[in-house]
Amino acid sequence: MVTPSRKQREIQEREAQILKLARPILLREGYQPLSMDRLATLMEYAKGTLYNHFPNKEEIVLALAIESMELRLKMFEAASIASRVPRERLLAIGAACELYTQSCADHFAIEDWIRNSTIWNKSSTARQDLIRQCEGRCMSIVSGIVRDAVAHGDLKLENDLTAEEMIFGFWAINYGSQVLAATSPSLVSLGVPNAPRAIRHHCFTLLNGFGWQPMGDFADHIKAMDRFGDLLRKQFADQLTNR
Amino acid sequence: MVTPSRKQREIQEREAQILKLARPILLREGYQPLSMDRLATLMEYAKGTLYNHFPNKEEIVLALAIESMELRLKMFEAASIASRVPRERLLAIGAACELYTQSCADHFAIEDWIRNSTIWNKSSTARQDLIRQCEGRCMSIVSGIVRDAVAHGDLKLENDLTAEEMIFGFWAINYGSQVLAATSPSLVSLGVPNAPRAIRHHCFTLLNGFGWQPMGDFADHIKAMDRFGDLLRKQFADQLTNR
DNA sequence: TCAAATATCGACGATGCGTCAAAAAAAGTC
DNA sequence: GACTTTTTTTGACGCATCGTCGATATTTGA
Known part of the structure; x- marks a missing residue:
């Protein structure tokens, strides 16, 4: 049962967007200023949604490192x-x-x-x-x-x-x-x-x-x-x- | 005006004791488990007293590194x-x-x-x-x-x-x-x-x-x-x- | 002995992580 | 199109931690 795809694509793209927003913060301000609340606000999504993509803050850093x-x-x-x-x-x-x-x-x-x-x-x-x-x-x-x-x-x-x-x-x-x-x-x-x-x-x-x-x-x-x-x-x- | 010294010595020694307690925690459990509250409890002093010795948690780490x-x-x-x-x-x-x-x-x-x-x-x-x-x-x-x-x-x-x-x-x-x-x-x-x-x-x-x-x-x-x-x-x- | 200086205390405000039940949206069914 | 089921989103909440600050206790010095 393949989920059609508009929504699916949307979710996929969001992941990239999270990383795109997170990168400069981690880089220019450091690890602590990179907060999930802040990221959520910037994304205009609720925090819980972020946690659908990454189980914790550390994983975001790892994802960035992989890129x-x-x-x-x-x-x-x-x-x-x-x-x-x-x-x-x-x-x-x-x-x-x-x-x-x-x-x-x-x-x-x-x-x-x-x-x-x-x-x-x-x-x-x-x-x-x-x-x-x-x-x-x-x-x-x-x-x-x-x-x-x-x-x-x-x-x-x-x-x-x-x-x-x-x-x-x-x-x-x-x-x-x-x-x-x-x-x-x-x-x-x-x-x-x-x-x-x-x-x-x-x-x-x-x-x-x-x-x-x-x-x-x-x-x-x-x-x-x-x-x-x-x-x-x-x-x-x-x-x-x-x- | 040299402060006599019993109390002064006591304070000095406490600093060493803080580091002695902090070191194994930082080492074996990591940075986050090393908390000021925990350290205070272990020391049997109030948290405020810790902050008389070190202005923040990071300074403790630096002090350890210097040792x-x-x-x-x-x-x-x-x-x-x-x-x-x-x-x-x-x-x-x-x-x-x-x-x-x-x-x-x-x-x-x-x-x-x-x-x-x-x-x-x-x-x-x-x-x-x-x-x-x-x-x-x-x-x-x-x-x-x-x-x-x-x-x-x-x-x-x-x-x-x-x-x-x-x-x-x-x-x-x-x-x-x-x-x-x-x-x-x-x-x-x-x-x-x-x-x-x-x-x-x-x-x-x-x-x-x-x-x-x-x-x-x-x-x-x-x-x-x-x-x-x-x-x-x-x-x-x-x-x-x-x- | 008592006043000034210093040290100690711990409740408090602020911030941040991660959760979870409820609400909303989407997908599937007839 | 009306419905049920599944998936996604939401944000208030519990919990932990940092660092502060006025109140309290102790020490110093006269």
Whole structure:
């Protein structure tokens, strides 16, 4: 018994609208000012109706994060085919990370909320699974590049390191530096005025440390990342909000 | 006009007691279950008295984080004099990080709360400054090691990288991986069963990428870190709670 | 011993989450 | 079109928590 559909569509669209209203509040005012009453008023629906869509406030945050992670995933997919040389493909992923955090700072900030235990623990396993799945797809795109590099003879993994473990390192350094840059009270006064450049340098050093061919010098590395950055910026021009 | 002191001491001690009661709640039950009413009941004082000590709930969290960061700082200080070889001193710092996150998981988890914008923004600049100061001291301990290495000729910083920027990389990779390990839904299923080992490997690779002398092989690296870990574990035996 | 200063108390207002029974709207039936 | 049944919407309600503030108790100092 398929429910015809006008009403059904209406409900579906409302869900998107809730998220659209919630996003800027969470982003620009924070978690507490994002209240269900306020959201209901803005929507011009009763609070109870909101609760038909989301069982609690936390789920809204997760839903927002899922939207964001899907954008990131698309960027990763685009980056992963930006070159035929594995090392460059990884640089392109790095450029995607930069672009995402800098020009989709909103999305990046939202993703971070899901690491908050208060929020994570109150949300449904269904949405948690979606997030896990997204993470898994991101990981397999990037670890695939590593495997290609190994297959092409550009890279040798030593000491039983797996492709995923290797990627974990790049993930950690990128994620870590971005969070630190965003939340550490004044990196500048700690002596790190240009965090993005520092990170590029570290990734460069790490790649060389692994002996990943072909190794250029740091200037080449910078140039390549800028090139991929521009490429992605064009491809995703309509999605880049900030800066 | 110095207030005599019995009462004054009493008040001072109460502050410590509040933190002592608050810590396990925040840790084991989370931010929301840590309520001012509950804390007041536990203290057998009225809520208003609590508010004489801390202007709001967030400040309590910051105060806890400061306690934790001071322990970390002590570990860093101990680590930084655990050897005369700069590269080994940095390994010792790495071991301190490991020990802190693994065996003082409580403290590490608490530190992370202050990165929550909700909490940070509601706290006083006075306590925020204390935190900044702590971070600064940590940074200067570790960047001092880098400078020593340069002075001893063990390391050459290229491409205008400063000691602080270099440290920032290690900080990011350690911090990032620890947060990811703690919050990323099942790293294991992503293909990273042994995150700590992976991080050791990445730090090893990074050090070599920078050409920091003397370079041993990975087995030596592991051995050295284990040695420093044991050393610190003994020194801080009384403070290590978990595991 | 008593007045001024300080500390403590806990009821109170305000806010926000999530519920649920009643009302409204839509879908289905003849 | 008149009806019954199902689904959706509503918003007042119960409950919890934060932070306040005037009243009360305690300490200090003369």
